[in-house]
Structure formats: structure tokens, C-alpha cells
Amino acid sequence: MTNSFIEFRNVSFRYGKDQPWVLKNVSFTIDSNEWVAVIGHNGSGKSTIAKLINGLLFPQEGEIIVDGLTVNEHTIWDVRKSVGMVFQNPDNQFVGTTVRDDVAFGLENRGVPREDMLKRIDVSLGQVGMSDYLLHEPHRLSGGQKQRVAIAGVLAISPKVIILDEATAMLDPKGRLEIMQTVSHLRQAEQLALITITHDLNEITRASRVIVMNKGEVWLESNPRDVFSRKEDLLQIGLDTPFVATFADELSRQGIKLGKQPLNHEELM
Numbered sequence: 001m002t003n004s005f006i007e008f009r010n011v012s013f014r015y016g017k018d019q020p021w022v023l024k025n026v027s028f029t030i031d032s033n034e035w036v037a038v039i040g041h042n043g044s045g046k047s048t049i050a051k052l053i054n055g056l057l058f059p060q061e062g063e064i065i066v067d068g069l070t071v072n073e074h075t076i077w078d079v080r081k082s083v084g085m086v087f088q089n090p091d092n093q094f095v096g097t098t099v100r101d102d103v104a105f106g107l108e109n110r111g112v113p114r115e116d117m118l119k120r121i122d123v124s125l126g127q128v129g130m131s132d133y134l135l136h137e138p139h140r141l142s143g144g145q146k147q148r149v150a151i152a153g154v155l156a157i158s159p160k161v162i163i164l165d166e167a168t169a170m171l172d173p174k175g176r177l178e179i180m181q182t183v184s185h186l187r188q189a190e191q192l193a194l195i196t197i198t199h200d201l202n203e204i205t206r207a208s209r210v211i212v213m214n215k216g217e218v219w220l221e222s223n224p225r226d227v228f229s230r231k232e233d234l235l236q237i238g239l240d241t242p243f244v245a246t247f248a249d250e251l252s253r254q255g256i257k258l259g260k261q262p263l264n265h266e267e268l269m
């Protein structure tokens, strides 16, 4: 038995019999209420991990356990009740003509009664700071606002974990910051587990733990500060440390002490 919310046990995956292995003997655990950032160069297997967690794919070897259930054809519908996914391109996720219709979609699919549905829409839009946009057209919103609506859609179904798969990749720096602040706040307020998948090291600073993927294998599992301290090694696997970490590093090399090591953008701004 395990207390972890998500567990990968020696998972290997390939997209077809004659295809190369995309994940090789991957093992890790994620506890409920943890924020885990999964980083790695393009093609290192990050999105495949996300798809395996909610049963869009199944591993050829090993086992994946989510909320006490082994992910397979029989359990995916129960697994998906606990797992909310937000993807890179917000435009691909919109189905409604208004923000309200859009957030309602997942609830309608689950047969949630109308009264309850309207309440949940209100609450989840409030949680992402988008209450004033109920009747707006999703396509007219900014990139950051669109992703916040997408997150509201996921929140409305009361998941236990939210996975953001490169969800900020198409946003400008302000939009990115907004999303990171929103999810950071949500994790604390809602006691959610959070998995952020990214190739951008700027986004790992708030995570409680970081899983670094390289060529389908777990290359390192540690905290953000330790990950940043391996600047040279990270460069070898195609990852560049963010300016903030390099800057803090340089200050400390020069003997300039800061009260708290600044690893968040806002702390330096």
C-alpha cells in the first residue's frame, strides 16, 4: 500500500511496437497537496507522462496508480474525476460561446443538476479571478484570461490534482506570471496537488519538488534550489537556468547576502 496520490512504478512506454521507448523505467511518487514541476527538453517525455496519468495512454511496462486506482481501461472514468488537465493552446479547449457555457461543459457532461452547476461555475470563476467575465466570449479574452477560464473549467469538476501541460507556453510574461500566481494560490486554498509540465525553468521556482526528465528517464528529482545549483549539468541536457537564479548566484558569489534567496520573479521586482 502507498500513501502517495500518484505513483509511477517502473513505467516504460512507446507509441508503437516498432517505435523507440519514450519513457524508460520511470518511477516517482506525488503526494496530495504537493506541487511537482516536471521539466525537460522537448521530446524528453513530459507530455507522455501527463497522458499516462489520466489514462489517455497506457504503459506497456510497469504500473501507474492514481488516488488508489491502477490506471487501466476499467478505471479511467474514475481516475479522470480526480485529474484536471490544462493544455498549451487555450483556443483548442473552448467549446462554449460564453465563458459561462464553457465552464458548464464539463459539468453538463457529468450530469450535474442546473442549480448546482450555476453555483459551481460562480465559485470556480471566482477562484481564478474571472467572475466579471461570465458572459464574455472566450475567444476575445487575453491569453492569460483564457487559461484562467480553462483552469476554472477544470476546477468546477472538483479535481484532486491539476496538471498544467505547457499551459503558459503561448502567453506573454505577464500572462505567465498571472497563471503561476493563480495556481499557487489555488493549491494553498483548495489543497490540490499540482503538476506543472514545462521546458521553462522560470516556472519551477514555486514548486515543492522538481522532476527533471532527460531522454525518457528521470534525470534528477530534487528541490528548485538544488536544481538551479546544477547550472552546468542542466545546460548539458538543453536546459538554461533563468536569469533570476543566475543573478542570485552571482550576488552570493560576490558576498552580497539577501535576507531570503530570491527565486521568485516578484521578489526581485
Ligand code: ADP
Pocket: 015, 019, 022, 040, 041, 042, 043, 044, 045, 046, 047, 048, 049
Ligand atoms: P515532451 O512533452 O517532453 O516534449 P513528449 O512526451 O511529447 O515529450 O514526446 C516524447 C517522445 O515521444 C518524442 O520523441 C516524441 O516525438 C514522441 N511522440 C510523442 N507523441 C507521439 C505520437 N503520437 N506518436 C509517436 N511518437 C510520439
